[in-house]
Amino acid sequence: MTVDRLPGLPSAVTICEVGxxxxxQNESALVPAAVKVELVExxxxxxxxxxxxxxxxRPDRVPQLADAEEVLRRLDRRPGVRYPVLVPNQRGLARALDFGVTDIAVFASATEGFARANLNRSVGESLELFAPVVARAREAGLNVRGYLSMCWGDPWQGEVSLRQVIAIATRLFNLGCTELSLGDTIxxxxxxxxxxxxxGLVAADVPLGRIAVHFHDTYGQALANTLAALQRxxxxxxxxxxxxxxxPFAKSATGNLATEDLLWQLDGLGIHTGVDLTKLAETSAWLAGHLGRPSPSRTLRALTGA
Structure with a gap:
């Protein structure tokens, strides 16, 4: 691939693979634990x-991930690779610590509607729930990612004001999170x-180096939004x-930004990720076979026909 750099872009990017x-978690069919372990490896x-x-x-909340403990038991965790696990509360954190997890994530909302749908709590109540989880995790030496969903809009409220998002994002970050992931959930x-x-977040003293972006491609804007974030x-x-x-708690939320599509862009810009596009495409095509349907990734389809 020909590399043509653009000014103002980083030389390297870390991809947090969330597949x-x-x-x-959003698949209708249950995927066996053995397949999940092989996917991660x-x-x-x-x-x-x-x-x-x-x-x-709780398994009844997200049955597709009810086998989490089996996956963690069977997984061969490699040096130099981080394996974050989402935890909802102190009980989830205790389970994570029992399995030697070194990275966790908590999942908050910028809007009341989604907080109620996802956590059955208000935004304020959910942050109160997460405060001791983050504190205990940091005391144990864990990295803690704070997800903030619905940062630009949600199905109940519509467009979300920047002031509202910044206020909640800074509260979440100031709990002690080591990273803040901004989600465009719909x-x-x-x-x-x-x-x-x-x-706005930088003005509120949240460092750019501690911010990640998490885009969904409902309106075809995920790559454009990513490029804008990288330029910033x-x-x-x-x-x-x-x-x-x-x-599963916001029905208008379609697929995430495809890693293959992101890699095609980053590789073409000469931005280092350490991820091999060919190997990744082979993995996604293999997974599409297990799921019994084609992938929505344009790059994957172009490379493999999957």
Whole structure:
């Protein structure tokens, strides 16, 4: 591939691969634990260094990830690779610590409607729930990612004001999170609004180096939004192998930004990720076979026909 750099872009980007958790949680069919473990190991083989592995939530809430403990038991965790696990509360954190997890994530909302749908709590109540989880995790030496969903819009409220998002984002970050991931859960953001939120957070003393972006491609804006964020200084991008994912608690949330599509862009810009596109495409095509349907990733289809 010909490399043509653009000014103002980072030389390297960390991809947080969210397919095994955020991707598979929205599948209608249950994926066997053995397949999930092989998926994570294939992603590591492809060069991923951050692979969100599973979620220690109640099985009745997300039955697709009810086998989380089995996956963690069977997984061969490699040096140099981080395997974040989503935890909902202190009980989930205790389970994570029992399995030797070194990275966790908590999942908050910028809107009351989604907080109620996802956590059955208000925004304020959910942050109170997470405060001791984050504090205990940090005391144990864990990295803690704070997800903030619905940063640009949600199905109940519509467009979400920047002031509202910045207020909640700073509260979440100040709990002690080591990273803040901004989620465009229903895919309505556009580049100008992405930059405006990033600028607002920097003005509120949240460092760009601690911010990640998590875009969904509902309106075809995920790559454009990613490029805008990179030009502003963000260096961590969430993506899902094969474009899997959505959100079981927000029905208008379609698939995540496909990792293959992201890699095609980053490779063409000469931005280092350490991820091998060919190996990743082979993995996503293999997974599409297990799921029994084609991938929505345009790059994957172009490379493999999957």
């Amino acid at each position: 095994p958790r955020d991707g598979l 294939r992603l590591a083989d492809a060069g991923h260094t951050v692979i969100e592995t599973t979620s220690l939530v 895919g309505v953001a556009t580049p100008g609004r992405v930059v405006a939120l990033l600028d 200084g963000v260096t961590t991008v969430d993506a899902s192998a094969g474009g899997l994912g959505g959100c």
